[in-house]
Amino acid sequence: MDSEALKKYSALHPKPAGLTLQYGTAGFRTKAEQLDHVMFRMGLLAVLRSKAVVSTIGIMVTASHNPEEDNGVKLVDPLGEMLHPSWEEYATQLANAEEGELQRIITEICQKAAVNHHKDASVFIGRDTRPSSEKLSQSVIDGISVLGGQYHDYGLVTTPQLHYMVCCRNTQGQYGKATLEGYYEKLSKAFTELIKQSPSSGESQRHLKIDCANGIGALKLSEMESYFPEEVLIHLYNDGTKEKLNHLCGADFVKVHQKPPRGLDMKPNERCCSFDGDADRIVYYYKDTTGHFHLIDGDKIATLISIFLKELLAKVGQTLKMAVVQTAYANGSSTRYLEETLKVPVHCVKTGVKHLHHKAQEFDVGVYFEANGHGTVLFSKAAETKIRQLAKEEKDDEKREAAKVLENMIDLINQTVGDAVSDMLVIEAILALKGLTVQQWDAIYTDLPNRLLKVQVADRRVIDTTDAERRAVTPSGLQEKIDALVKNYKLSRAFVRPSGTEDVIRIYAEADTQENADALAHEVSLAVYHLAGGKGAPPQPI
Numbered sequence: 001m002d003s004e005a006l007k008k009y010s011a012l013h014p015k016p017a018g019l020t021l022q023y024g025t026a027g028f029r030t031k032a033e034q035l036d037h038v039m040f041r042m043g044l045l046a047v048l049r050s051k052a053v054v055s056t057i058g059i060m061v062t063a064s065h066n067p068e069e070d071n072g073v074k075l076v077d078p079l080g081e082m083l084h085p086s087w088e089e090y091a092t093q094l095a096n097a098e099e100g101e102l103q104r105i106i107t108e109i110c111q112k113a114a115v116n117h118h119k120d121a122s123v124f125i126g127r128d129t130r131p132s133s134e135k136l137s138q139s140v141i142d143g144i145s146v147l148g149g150q151y152h153d154y155g156l157v158t159t160p161q162l163h164y165m166v167c168c169r170n171t172q173g174q175y176g177k178a179t180l181e182g183y184y185e186k187l188s189k190a191f192t193e194l195i196k197q198s199p200s201s202g203e204s205q206r207h208l209k210i211d212c213a214n215g216i217g218a219l220k221l222s223e224m225e226s227y228f229p230e231e232v233l234i235h236l237y238n239d240g241t242k243e244k245l246n247h248l249c250g251a252d253f254v255k256v257h258q259k260p261p262r263g264l265d266m267k268p269n270e271r272c273c274s275f276d277g278d279a280d281r282i283v284y285y286y287k288d289t290t291g292h293f294h295l296i297d298g299d300k301i302a303t304l305i306s307i308f309l310k311e312l313l314a315k316v317g318q319t320l321k322m323a324v325v326q327t328a329y330a331n332g333s334s335t336r337y338l339e340e341t342l343k344v345p346v347h348c349v350k351t352g353v354k355h356l357h358h359k360a361q362e363f364d365v366g367v368y369f370e371a372n373g374h375g376t377v378l379f380s381k382a383a384e385t386k387i388r389q390l391a392k393e394e395k396d397d398e399k400r401e402a403a404k405v406l407e408n409m410i411d412l413i414n415q416t417v418g419d420a421v422s423d424m425l426v427i428e429a430i431l432a433l434k435g436l437t438v439q440q441w442d443a444i445y446t447d448l449p450n451r452l453l454k455v456q457v458a459d460r461r462v463i464d465t466t467d468a469e470r471r472a473v474t475p476s477g478l479q480e481k482i483d484a485l486v487k488n489y490k491l492s493r494a495f496v497r498p499s500g501t502e503d504v505i506r507i508y509a510e511a512d513t514q515e516n517a518d519a520l521a522h523e524v525s526l527a528v529y530h531l532a533g534g535k536g537a538p539p540q541p542i
């Protein structure tokens, strides 16, 4: 390592004195103007990680669904997964090191993580459409270069596209070609093959309106449109030409507010969906003839995909183990439907994609989704090999055809991470093949009314949880209070946890009616306020 060069370049990306940032649920995120040094240092870290695992590492500059003024950085591990949790601490140490400590911290990380300096380093970079992203990705490049790493800058890409590129590179092209064209071709080929067999539905069923959150999704979908078969009629809204990123639109807005985005005119029974700012989340929705808004969230997406895959797995007659992975935020009705009606095992893990992804890897077919619309399906290597073999060699026509559908699903699904574009095509293909309307999909089960609230406290670390975040261990008395409140309502459930991305405590409640869910959420938020050191005025009823 050239210490002089490191000193010189680091001085060009100085850390604001006294600023400490925590590695959140998915990386660092804050106001863009506070992130220059973090980007430079994550460039350094990516080089170290690349040398340690002797693979290409990805860095995505994005703050996802958060306001345009924010930014952030997500690191991508060799097979397209999120950065291994054991390195999150190194990331935090590097991001928060004072100027004079930088060299020592790097040396320490190299020792602890057995970084081999003789190995080459390679980093793939991508960024979203935020005004600050271009300059910040230049800072990443400075960090990579000063430690002698090689890089490829993909420029404007969705987060899942960058994950895909990293996986393609590290599997020597087995996963696909590490170019945007490679991504478009792989997905559109699988999609075209799938819908060839769908019964021809009326013209009205072919339309899909997409709210692109004024983000990268719009750019990439327009690039991809020429690859789509003519059966697909997509209409892009909030394409970023007029309005601000994520402002009153996008998947997070629609999910949290349970209402349509601004900028998308919705006629009754039209199928619509929203991406988030970096296109790794998707939710669907429609308005019925009475004007009532229906949200189809990640839980219902997971359910649709599970129904479809389960039928196919039964047809191919293999004993492949399938499971669904959710978080505590999954609607109780979805868990119940999956376990009791579909008879698929459901596992609950801590919030954050890395936990879901990790758990899903335990199964032959692991479907995972967060209620907010981030999710995908993982196929084990053994399952994939078996399916591809059956698709080629199986003599029984019905079995072989089912295996072919599964094979195309494997190619269509972005197995590296949740991907709005890929998920959308998976959903569109399933709806077409099963001849389902958006209303029929929605009617598979009825969501329990629910409410998500947040409360500010002096220090959110006072709340510690267990049982996949469903029970609070500290502060003492809080869980007992929540249990007592929950008992007053029917079909009720509530839990609290410190957010990993915001300085708040999140409160979730569900119950038999919206009024009851709201009341329970409010009562629990008061309990948090009183027992966990609430800040400012007490929470008001909804």
Ligand SMILES: CC(=O)N[C@H]1[C@@H](OP(=O)(O)O)O[C@H](CO)[C@@H](O)[C@@H]1O
Binding pocket: 025, 026, 064, 329, 351, 352, 353, 370, 372, 498, 499, 500, 501, 502, 506
């Ligand atoms: C209730 C909720 O939606 N939480 C989100 C949110 O995490 P929090 O730790 O709750 O702030 O952001 C995460 C990263 O985008 C996402 O994985 C997660 O689902």
Ligand SMILES: [Mg+2]
Binding pocket: 064, 065, 276, 277, 278, 279, 280, 281
């Ligand atoms: Mg996102």
